[in-house]
Amino acid sequence: MPDTANPDASLAAALSAIVGPEHVLTDPALMEQYVVDWSRRWRGDALLVVRPGSTDDVAAVLRECSRRGVPVVPQGGNTGLVGGAVPASEADRLPVVLSTRRLDALGEVDHLSGQVTVGAGATLRDVQHHAESAGWHYGVDLAARDSATIGGTVATNAGGIHVVAFGMTRLQIVGIEAVLADGTVLSHLAGMLKDNTGYDLGSLLCGSEGTLGVITAVRLRLHRPVGRTSVALIGAESYAEAIDLMSSAVEPSVRLIAAEVTDETGMELAGRLRGLGWPLERRHPLVVLLEVADGGDASGFTGLSDDADVVVGLDTSEQARLWSYREGQGEAFSALGVAHKLDVSVPLPSLAACADELRDIVGAWPTVEHFGVFGHLADGNIHVEMIGPDADDLAVDLAVLECVARYGGSVSAEHGVGRAKAGELHLCRTPEEITAMRAIKAAWDPVGLMNPGVLFA
């Protein structure tokens, strides 16, 4: 029975008996990295951090927490940017942070089906390398690849830089294993591409942001490698021109692997951060990055006009240099202070008008000192970074999200809703949809112990 005189010590003892005392952290100094997020904008308190090493451990930990009514915050690499992986700053009941990082097993690649089963705590980078070393390719990539985990990318349905070629994380999932709040294990990892036997629970867990259960393993679909690619940076004067470039520069017969856009401020900041100069001959308000699979020459970009300001990278080190401006955006803005980071999407035909209006709104906002509007061009996905407003001053965030809603867009393209946008879910989902989501949450987690405050305000 729980020690009612000192419930926290009693919980620590019970969890230590499951995972070993070295994997239960109660020292605030050791817990710090688990209660503050990557952006330093989100922080809270936790009873303790527990690091289970197996699915059975996760089930036993959740049973114990459930028995005592203790909330649980699942955490992978803690690179999510919407406050979903760290405890709330104010909570009625302090939660336990459950770190999945020890669940990092990499199964053997199945060459027949082109699939692999990996632990939820394996990093995206490790899974990419694992696939590559077996001659395959994992379709998801993003700048936080060294820390972000497969479980985190599934829980947020992460997008990233190759969505135009391979789709979001949801499209990579063939099976999933997860543990519900009461310790029930759901396991469906056989890896059948054709399997129409009722609800797709893996798809439901994908994007659930830790509110339905803890994902412990994932069966992933792999792709045949793309082969050599070419990367181009091209100057653009407007978002309308940037979108036009995406379709006109690349012949329909050439496979587009990535299409990104960075604004002049962001190019400058990332260049300074990485010790790189301006990469093109002339200055432009926007720089478009296109990557195509074309066997490694510049012929993939035949549709460019004669006066286009363009640089093409053919070898991997030059390509990495061209990519580093776009990849460095998050880090470059965070180096200036605690950034407000918004991630939104609109239908592609509305992207140019929406991006222009967002620049006007944010540029005129009195407390905004620096800002960037950039993103995954092909996906209609805009990131807005703002430095200046206090961390808890959300007025400009709301103005951005309301603008996106006017264009029929989404308040979260790929980072998830988290705590940051729970109050704004209604801007892009109907009351009926939210009621249906709440009903699922209530069925899987009736007491509301999984990541309270995330997704639903």
Ligand SMILES: Cc1cc2nc3c(=O)[nH]c(=O)nc-3n(C[C@H](O)[C@H](O)[C@H](O)COP(=O)(O)OP(=O)(O)OC[C@H]3O[C@@H](n4cnc5c(N)ncnc54)[C@H](O)[C@@H]3O)c2cc1C
């Ligand atoms: C520099 C940088 C660049 C980024 N670029 C992109 C990008 O291009 N595209 C993109 O989509 N995202 C991007 N992100 C955001 C982030 O990397 C992704 O959201 C990623 O999927 C989070 O993975 P994680 O392991 O760090 O998850 P965490 O941050 O630990 O958790 C994120 C959410 O998932 C839940 N969760 C984590 N693991 C589990 C699990 N095993 N079971 C259940 N719930 C779980 C958490 O509770 C939380 O709600 C970027 C972040 C940074 C810092």
